[in-house]
């Protein structure tokens with residue numbers, strides 16, 4: 001149960017109520033007139049009545065120099081004797097975060113900290129000094145504004161991130177959370193039999209989207225910590241771009257990409273239905289076969305450079321476009337558009353398992 005004990009900012013209670021609804025957890029509130037220690041004590045009773053065994057009390061933000069507010073915290077602590085007392089500090093304050101944790105620990109006696117806005121702090125160096133300076137551990141970190149952006153804190157992973165190695169383990173964990181084990185097995189089987197189709201491609205793309213903002217994922221990849229918001233928006237747009245084309249395919253076409261590789265009519269239909277150009281659809285189909293080939297290679301199954309059945313027509317179409325004479329509509333269209341192949345390559349890279 002969540003307990004609204006920030007009585008100074010009415011919006012804080014509304015905010016907590018919305019959050020409770022979002023995560024399916026009841027919220028206890030007595031409005032803004034009662035004292036936080038009283039609210040908290042009553043909340044514990046209410047929780048017991050309802051067989052709820054954990055409560056989280058949200059108190060107001062405060063400055064450590066505000067004596068009255070610090071006394072209020074001591075009263076809350078005395079009233080309910082909490083298992084954990086966590087101070088929420090903003091990573092953007094840099095080394096100040098460590099000083100704050102120290103002061104609150106001396107004044108109140110806390111069990112740890114939650115370091116938020118690590119997504120805004122380029123490297124999160126402050127995280128390393130909190131434990132060193134205050135003796136208190138960071139228990140959770142916030143890397144964004146959504147629920148799934150609040151994570152358990154692992155010091156060794158943070159150290160790697162600070163050293164620029166990327167948080168590979170967190171990346172793998174996130175991937176495991178969203179990709180069901182059965183899906184992974186199924187995918188492995190498909191790769192083994194070189195049957196990776198557009199349904200798998202779409203699932204991969206959607207899994208990447210589910211993992212939260214692209215920035216977080218890119219930040220977890222070694223050597224790719226600095227990504228601008230514009231680049232993130234661009235990457236998300238590319239995902240939607242690919243999805244719209246796959247959505248325009250029939251179930252049969254998704255399962256048998258060869259159908260699209262063999263038939264220009266089908267590619268034109270998909271292009272029209274998804275409001276893309278024929279060239280863009282051809283590139284997507286070519287990319288799927290490239291991914292199949294790469295996967296095959298990865299699995300150590302490459303058996304020579306055999307041609308992929310049905311690719312002839314597709315390659316002709318891609319080549320014809322390259323060779324279209326100057327001044328034709330095709331060439332004009334190509335010149336005015338961004339280089340899609342590079343974009344599609346990037347999406348493919350992000351959605352590979």
Ligand SMILES: Nc1nc2c(ncn2[C@@H]2O[C@H](COP(=O)(O)OP(=O)(O)OP(=O)(O)O)[C@@H](O)[C@H]2O)c(=O)[nH]1
Pocket residue numbers: 006009012015059060061062088115116117118119120141142143144145149
């Ligand atoms: N980017 C980013 N934004 C965050 C993070 N954590 C919180 N925020 C945002 O920061 C703003 C303030 O967060 P609140 O949870 O309202 O802050 P608070 O600690 O309750 O504030 P007080 O208790 O009133 O001091 C909100 O817009 C949050 O969405 C984070 O880790 N990253």
